[in-house]
Amino acid sequence: MLKIARISKSFKKVEALKDVTFEVENGEIFGVVGPDGAGKTTLFNILVTLINPDKGSASINGFNIDKDYKKIREVIGYLPGQFSLYPDLSCYENLDFFATLYGNSIEENYELIQPIWSQLEPFKDRRAGRLSGGMKQKLALCCALVHRPQVLFLDEPTTGVDPVSRREFWSILKEIKKEGITVLVSTPYMDEATLCDRVGLMQNGELLKIGSPENIVAEFSGLLFALRASEMYPLLEKFKNLSGNIHYYPFGQQLHIAVSHEADVGLLYDFVKEIGYGLLDLQQITPSIEDCFIQLMAY
Amino acid sequence: MNSIVVKNLTKKFGDFTAVNNISFEVKKGEVFGFLGANGAGKTTAMKILCGLLKPTFGEAYIAGYNAFTEGKKIRENIGYMSQRFSLYEDMKVWENIELFGTIYKVKKSILKERIKRVIQRLNMQSYADELVGSLPLGQKQKLAFATALIHEPKIVFLDEPTSGVDPIVRREFWELIYETAAKDVTVFTTTHYMDEAEYCNRICIMAEGSVQLIGNPEELKRRMRVNNMDELFCKFVKR
Known part of the structure; x- marks a missing residue:
């Protein structure tokens, strides 16, 4: 379970997050929905322990983002908005590297990544930097999942992606949820909110509303x-x-x-x-x- | 009258055919949506239409100029707004407009008036002296659009102009597009938002380098018996 309490963060004059509070239940797909500049990436970077908030606190499955950041890094997977794998390593080498980094082997959790990895397997010796956009993203997802995280963070995985590939990506997320993994996903596409169990609507660093898509619509x-x-x-x-x-x-x-x-x-x-x-x-x-x-x- | 005429246009990179024998026409003052999956050949086709890339064969006339031989003429007569980089972040709002106006050889006396008009239309009076980098994304995109029009081109090309922009500014942006088209400027745009596809007079769906479908959004939905654009798109861009 994620508990985020009164988090604020500023970069010079810009207030990127203003007093953000919400909780995420185990096993749900929680969407952070908002346009560019809403504060989605800052929020994710705080939760994955890459930066510290100015105020407030947060915990992931009981671990505090400040004190227990090393523990948190073990139990989460993170797919950043920017492609962040090693372009000069092959697909297989990237996957093997990330598995080893977490003290695992590819075989240990192979079942979990198999449906996605099987699409990449024909290109497993190709350098990651030479894959198409869609394939890069699937490889990055495999690398974020290979240690079977308890919570998976996906920062705008579908931005700039066409509607057909977006649909495909969301069906993969549903499969990941079935494995009992909690998924936090951010998106600027409002229509993707309906594919989440619950969403937080974000704008200018503030959460405008939190709830299931049905409830949000009912409260119009x-x-x-x-x-x-x-x-x-x-x-x-x-x-x-x-x-x-x-x-x-x-x-x-x-x-x-x-x-x-x-x-x-x-x-x-x-x-x-x-x-x-x-x-x-x-x-x-x-x-x-x-x-x-x-x-x-x-x- | 047609602003863009494309006939059997093909572009190959070595063995790879990025654009495969496409044909269409875009009328003057039309809002034309150019849709397709990532890698469908949209960007390549758009580069040819903007006079930045020579086609391999076929025909393409943009504002009456030949894409094979008159790239420079084409570039002078169109406006182009790219997805990300289109303005200088560390220059002021008015400096950006002035720079592009000067590049496109707009007369100094006329340019001064146009800068004033643009800033007024966008309600950016209070931002005029700010650096572009400090503006919210939506304002930047609206400014980039106005800047692409500063030399009053006959056609403007927009590459995913509203990607990541909030829903209200997205609509304000489309109001600017309508205003522009109402002045008989042709608007050629790509988008991944299917509701925006419906704002176009006609759309063209590309897949694997070829044109799959072309027409008025409402008619296409009726003809293909689908409820919405999303369904239509997915039907023609199968994997």
């Missing part, structure tokens, strides 16, 4: 509507004339419209009619995590 305040737009730009221009406590923003091919007070719904219907839409074009919808994030950020 007010009503959300979607209006189908054949052309978004002219529609946005028209909406600039709408009054009342109503927020709107494009969402794919629809305009999402959040109405804080039920009393304003009539106002919205009248407005939509006025700009030449039928009432059937406007539908109440269930918010996504991205809608919730926008609400938490902006209004």
